Amino acid sequence: MCTSGSTETEDELQLDGDEELYADFINNKVVMTIPNFVDQFGADPGWMQAAQASKQVCFNDIGNCIKAEKNPPESKAIPRVVMYPAYDLEMGISNTLVCFVTGFYPIPIKLSWYKNSQPISDGVEVSRYYPNDDFTFQIFSEISFMPKVGDIYSCMVEHSSVTDLITTIWEPEMKTQSDAGKTAFCAIGLTLGLLGVAIGTFFLIKGNNCN
Known part of the structure; x- marks a missing residue:
């Protein structure tokens, strides 16, 4: 999958809606996403070569379609953002905070973390893009944190479908x-x-x- 105006592409193999592998174009390799005990038939080097060829065809087709349609406006979909802890919340116990973004188009998208209005840069992990069934995308980012009452975390999303940043706020709450x-x-x-x-x-x- 590729989009106009972006060099980022996705190529994956699915079975019954579940991803089995995808092409990592940056590192030029096939990445398996199924358990090791499953026959990894897709790891053949020829699959990566085919993915590279499909990537080039995709970009060529996009250019031809844009010309044929006389530069139509690009479709856009606004991202939806949800923040949540990965595990049951216990004050003073290390946890993982997830920022899940889905339903957006096109790629790329930018995610930024803040704690008490201060940017977080260390320990931030960001996944690759995952395609949805409706041709939009999803991505998630996570940080490790120590829950403390009074702290405020925010995930800011920047995307071409909106002019302003999408800011989602989350703060730990202890049940009394x-x-x-x-x-x-x-x-x-x-x-x-x-x-x-x-x-x-x-x-x-x-x-x-x-x-």
Whole structure:
């Protein structure tokens, strides 16, 4: 998959909607994404050569289509951003914070991390682009962090589909005893309510049988 105005391309092999391998054009190699115990038939060097040829054909076809359609406006899709911790949150215990971006077109896209309005540069990991079924893309970035009440993390996304930055904010919240009490109270109330329905149904059926 390639897009006009960008040198970044994607070529992958899927089976039943699951990716098995993709072509890493930067390092000129095939990367397997299936477990090692599966027959890795796609790792043949010829597949990488075919991917390189497909890449060139893709760019040639894009140029011809643009000329034929007299430079139509490029389609754009606005990204959707979600932030979440990778593991159950415990204050003072190291965790991973994920910024997941999906539904955007075209590539590329830029992600930036901030903690309490200060940029984060160390330890930032960014995935490659993954294609969606609707020809948009998704990507995710993650950082390691130590949850602390009062800290504010933000993931800023820059994309050609919007003029302003898309900023998503996340901050760790610790459940209080009050929250736990409310949850327990609701659970007890639900249990009593279901018990009342069961008892009422029992007497209703018994009364009908007596009649």
